[in-house]
Amino acid sequence: MNAVLEALYFRHACKKFDPERTIPEETIREIMEAAHISPSSFGLQPWKFLVISDHALRREMRPLCWDQPQVTDCSHLVVILTRREKTLKPGSEHMRRVFAMRGFNEEQLRAYYKRIENYYWQELIPYMNFFAWGSKQCYIALADIMAAAAASKVDSCPLEGFDKSALDHFLHEKLPDEMADDFSVAVLCALGYRHPDWQQPARARLPFEEVVRFV
């Protein structure tokens, strides 16, 4: 079997982590490297990943996350932040940086900005705002994090169950430097090791033939 599929079969949403176990430094860095190299629209990398091991901080976050025990019991909680409108627009410092890395000259840069402007106003804004667009990219990184974790036999649980404005507010208060530059929480991912008592329910999926159609 393909190694990626094998890892994906290992992955389940872990609802009960073993609070006694910590992911080794080298392994968590390797998992986060998968996020670092994730693809994004126009290569804009509209994200930042806060990898939180600090227990006191997570205890304070838990009530803002539907009191979900994974927030405090996992080894590392990854808060995936997305950029919003201010720093995702042509001319922004962030956009200049990412395109400078690709070695664009002034002419190429102008042409690219024009393409992006057209995309924004014709394809993006009629359907969603900048937060939703940035979050879509973040969910690709989320999937890569979960797959990389599974390949190292590390369990994960994606978490959308949180009070978004309260969590944004909390993180802006606690970590103002990290949240500056128009960042906002897209999604969370708890990483760690399943508790020995945890019985994973059987995977429940609609039939392959129904959801995958070869036409």
Ligand SMILES: Cc1cc2nc3c(=O)[nH]c(=O)nc-3n(C[C@H](O)[C@H](O)[C@H](O)COP(=O)(O)O)c2cc1C
């Ligand atoms: C974007 C997203 C958000 C989720 N949020 C939560 C959550 O807040 N709490 C939780 O216990 N599970 C959460 N889940 C886990 C799903 O319930 C789980 O993935 C789904 O039931 C399928 O089960 P499996 O992942 O074990 O195959 C989330 C999953 C995704 C993809």
